[in-house]
Amino acid sequence: MGRLPVASPTTPVSSLRRLRLTVAYDGAPFRGVSEQAGQPTVMGALREALETVVRQPVDLVVAGRTDAGVHGWGQVVSGDVPPSVDPATLVRRLNRLCGPAIAVRSADWVPDGFSARFDALWRHYRYDVLNQAAPDPLLAPTAWHVVEPLDLASMRLGCDPMIGEHDFASFCRRPKVSPGFAEASLVRRVLSATWRHVDHDRTDGLLRFEIRGTAFCHQMVRSIVGTLVDVGRGRRAAGEVSAILAARSRAAASSPAPPHGLCLWEVGYPDALVTP
Amino acid sequence: MGRLPVASPTTPVSSLRRLRLTVAYDGAPFRGVSEQAGQPTVMGALREALETVVRQPVDLVVAGRTDAGVHGWGQVVSGDVPPSVDPATLVRRLNRLCGPAIAVRSADWVPDGFSARFDALWRHYRYDVLNQAAPDPLLAPTAWHVVEPLDLASMRLGCDPMIGEHDFASFCRRPKVSPGFAEASLVRRVLSATWRHVDHDRTDGLLRFEIRGTAFCHQMVRSIVGTLVDVGRGRRAAGEVSAILAARSRAAASSPAPPHGLCLWEVGYPDALVTP
Numbered sequence: 126m127g128r129l130p131v132a133s134p135t136t137p138v139s140s141l142r143r144l145r146l147t148v149a150y151d152g153a154p155f156r157g158v159s160e161q162a163g164q165p166t167v168m169g170a171l172r173e174a175l176e177t178v179v180r181q182p183v184d185l186v187v188a189g190r191t192d193a194g195v196h197g198w199g200q201v202v203s204g205d206v207p208p209s210v211d212p213a214t215l216v217r218r219l220n221r222l223c224g225p226a227i228a229v230r231s232a233d234w235v236p237d238g239f240s241a242r243f244d245a246l247w248r249h250y251r252y253d254v255l256n257q258a259a260p261d262p263l264l265a266p267t268a269w270h271v272v273e274p275l276d277l278a279s280m281r282l283g284c285d286p287m288i289g290e291h292d293f294a295s296f297c298r299r300p301k302v303s304p305g306f307a308e309a310s311l312v313r314r315v316l317s318a319t320w321r322h323v324d325h326d327r328t329d330g331l332l333r334f335e336i337r338g339t340a341f342c343h344q345m346v347r348s349i350v351g352t353l354v355d356v357g358r359g360r361r362a363a364g365e366v367s368a369i370l371a372a373r374s375r376a377a378a379s380s381p382a383p384p385h386g387l388c389l390w391e392v393g394y395p396d397a398l399v400t401p
Numbered sequence: 402m403g404r405l406p407v408a409s410p411t412t413p414v415s416s417l418r419r420l421r422l423t424v425a426y427d428g429a430p431f432r433g434v435s436e437q438a439g440q441p442t443v444m445g446a447l448r449e450a451l452e453t454v455v456r457q458p459v460d461l462v463v464a465g466r467t468d469a470g471v472h473g474w475g476q477v478v479s480g481d482v483p484p485s486v487d488p489a490t491l492v493r494r495l496n497r498l499c500g501p502a503i504a505v506r507s508a509d510w511v512p513d514g515f516s517a518r519f520d521a522l523w524r525h526y527r528y529d530v531l532n533q534a535a536p537d538p539l540l541a542p543t544a545w546h547v548v549e550p551l552d553l554a555s556m557r558l559g560c561d562p563m564i565g566e567h568d569f570a571s572f573c574r575r576p577k578v579s580p581g582f583a584e585a586s587l588v589r590r591v592l593s594a595t596w597r598h599v600d601h602d603r604t605d606g607l608l609r610f611e612i613r614g615t616a617f618c619h620q621m622v623r624s625i626v627g628t629l630v631d632v633g634r635g636r637r638a639a640g641e642v643s644a645i646l647a648a649r650s651r652a653a654a655s656s657p658a659p660p661h662g663l664c665l666w667e668v669g670y671p672d673a674l675v676t677p
Contacts, residue, residue, distance in 0.1 A: 151538040196539060198603060216535065225541040259492065262427040263472060263543060263664075265501040327474060388539075 141205035143237050144212065145399065146171075146219075147230040148200045152384065153266060154226050157193040158200070167191075167227060171202065174222035178215060179206045188241040188392040189248050192344070194384030196267065199230075199249070199391035203241035239398050247316060249337040249391040252350045252382065253323075257330030268331065269350075269386035275332065275357030277320055282363035283356040284318040286370055287336075287349060291315070294373040296349050297342035314339045320353070335390075347381035355379045417481035419513050420488065421675065422447075422495075423506040424476045428660065429542060430502050433469040434476070443467075443503060447478065450498035454491060455482045464517040464668040465524050468620070470660030472543065475506075475525075475667035479517035515674050523592060525613040525667040528626045528658065529599075533606030544607065545626075545662035551608065551633030553596055558639035559632040560594040562646055563612075563625060567591070570649040572625050573618035590615045596629070611666075623657035631655045 148171065156164040160172070168185055175183050188201040206215075212232035219229040253268035255261055256275045261268075294311045302308050315338040323331040334350055352369060355361045361379070369377045424447065432440040436448070444461055451459050464477040482491075488508035495505040529544040531537055532551045537544075570587045578584050591614040599607040610626055628645060631637045637655070645653045 149535075149538050151541070198539070220536055225536060226538050228536040228538050230535050259425075259506045260496055260501065260504040262425050262502050262504050263474070265427070266542070267539060 140208065142208040142210075143235050143239050144204060144206050144210070144215075144232055145235045145239060145241065146202045146204075146232050148197060148202055149228045149230055150197045150200065151226045151266070152191065152194045152196040155193065157195070158187055158189070158191045158197070167197070167200075168202070170223060170227055171219070171229075174219050175204065175206070177222060178218045179210060181207070186241045188245050189341075189389045191387070191389050192347075192384050196385070196388040198388055200389050201241040201245070201392045201394075203235065203239055233399070235398060241392070244394050244398055245340075245392050246395060247337050247339055247393040248341060248389065249335065249393070250341070250346045251388045251390045252334040252336075252346060252386045253388075254332045254334070254350075254354065254382075254386060255328065255330055256332050257328060261327060264328070264331070266385060267388070269354075269383050271354060271358075273358045275354065276359065277322065277332065277357065279359075279363045280320045280332075280334075280353045280357040283353045283366045284320065286367040287315045287318045289315065291370055292373050293342055293345055293370070295369050295375060295378045296345050296352070297375070298344045299375065300343065311342050313341060313345070318349070344381050346387060347384065348375075348378050350382035350386070351379040354382060416484065418484040418486075419511050419515050420480060420482050420486070420491075420508055421511045421515060421517065422478045422480075422508050424473060424478055425504045425506055426473045426476065427502045427542070428467065428470045428472045431469065433471070434463055434465070434467045434473070443473070443476075444478070446499060446503055447495070447505075450495050451480065451482070453498060454494045455486060457483070462517045464521045465617075465665045467663070467665050468623075468660050472661070472664040474664055476665050477517040477521070477668045477670075479511065479515055509675070511674060517668070520670055520674055521616075521668050522671060523613050523615055523669040524617060524665065525611065525669070526617070526622045527664045527666045528610040528612075528622060528662045529664075530608045530610070530626075530630065530658075530662060531604065531606055532608050533604060537604060540604070540607070542661060543664070545630075545659050547630060547634075549634045551630065552635065553598065553608065553633065555635075555639045556596045556608075556610075556629045556633040559629045559642045560596065562643040563591045563594045565591065567646055568649050569618055569621055569646070571645050571651060571654045572621050572628070573651070574620045575651065576619065587618050589617060589621070594625070620657045622663060623660065624651075624654050626658035626662070627655040630658060 150167050155167050158167045160166050160169045172185050183204045185202050185204040216229050216232050255264050255268040255270045258272055260270050292312050297311050300309050318336045320334050323333045325331045356363050426443050431443050434443045436442050436445045448461050459480045461478050461480040492505050492508050531540050531544040531546045536546050568588050573587050576585050594612045596610050599609045601607045632639050
């Protein structure tokens with residue numbers, strides 16, 4: 126009484142700066158990229174390491190929400206950290222903390238509004254198939270082993286109908302719709318899709334599917350690969366692929382290829398957002 | 402009494418035929434190639450699978466006794482199986498039984514006296530080093546990550562003194578000598594040893610050491626790599642390697658490189674023994 130309360134010192138609004146990380150990972154030990162309580166995930170491990178280094182909570186946004194077992198080479202993540210952080214030092218410290226299954230390849234300052242997810246112009250995925258009789262223990266973690274000889278020419282023909290903007294409902298796990306909400310669109314634009322033979326010093330049987338699109342629905346790349354490998358096996362004709370796409374029904378396509386052959390290779394952004 | 406005992410049918414001496422297997426493996430899940438009771442080993446897993454298929458005990462002889470964590474691509478194994486076995490069918494059945502970490506690449510009949518170990522003319526090993534700042538999660542299982550920039554020219558100079566017949570005591574774990582027995586010779590002949598840069602679609606930093614010799618002592622390739630990488634780092638001069646070799650003392654060399662970068666690539670035999 127009679128005395129004014131001592132003013133509590135004003136906590137300055139922490140001014141943060143937006144950072145973009147390029148991240149590689151072996152998908153095998155994780156339940157996917159997106160955080161899930163109590164499960165090992167790429168984002169969970171990365172966020173924990175980042176929070177240890179910057180000593181404050183960090184929210185991360187990821188470009189491609191890859192499934193359990195899917196690998197990443199050019200995954201992109203954005204989040205806000207104190208401006209005192211030195212990106213090169215941060216990379217070294219994160220790599221010491223994250224362990225062998227996750228590697229931060231680079232860290233760069235980006236404009237404050239940058240979102241790894243919403244500013245992405247395209248995503249580029251790779252899928253490796255080892256097509257020979259004998260398995261290869263050192264390729265087993267990253268390539269789907271298919272024993273029946275595949276016809277690459279048919280698989281290439283089967284790529285053509287994918288190019289362009291289509292409703293990919295036949296190749297996607299349909300998302301759950303909450304009551305009162307409209308169904309999410311499964312229309313996506315594929316920019317390129319190719320199969321090629323890859324030189325390798327242990328085998329002549331390594332085939333690689335590369336697909337670039339503005340965005341992908343859940344399990345879309347793996348479902349396309351599963352269908353095109355069935356074309357390569359001769360179980361389906363390349364000419365059927367247009368009809369499978371037009372059916373807009375998951376039952377029309379083949380089962381998804383297994384996750385371990387898939388890798389998120391690169392994510393593209395407007396030059397103005399990522400050029401230092 | 403009065404009746405002669407019924408003659409028991411003569412069991413025919415089982416005539417067996419010698420088989421040569423070429424075997425690849427991921428060394429990570431195994432305690433090495435040679436069988437050890439109660440431990441997961443490549444030979445243990447392979448022998449069990451083979452005995453399941455041929456339904457009788459099999460003794461196996463292995464060309465290169467690689468350590469825990471070392472990989473194999475061209476490991477060679479010999480053993481005797483019933484002549485009714487079809488090698489191509491055997492390969493398929495073994496690959497179904499052995500699981501993803503072991504693959505039988507081929508099976509061929511060889512002359513009865515063939516020994517995978519004693520008939521080998523040379524062994525060829527590879528050692529991969531990933532020389533860049535950031536780790537690569539998908540190369541982590543098969544390459545030693547060395548962050549300090551390595552000078553390839555010096556590492557190549559350091560190879561030259563290895564060529565030829567030498568006592569490699571400086572680069573070997575000296576075997577235990579049983580009382581009353583002479584010390585085993587550590588003299589070996591190295592036919593070639595090179596370092597080169599390997600093209601890779603994810604990195605410019607993959608370096609490969611290739612060494613071919615008539616035979617190798619325990620930990621010899623890894624000790625040579627450990628020493629040459631120290632030369633590449635500038636911790637030792639390339640000119641010191643001759644003196645290290647001449648010292649015939651393990652203390653003179655660097656620590657062995659870790660096992661996961663090493664792979665037994667190929668084993669050579671006289672043409673007459675392996676050409677079908």
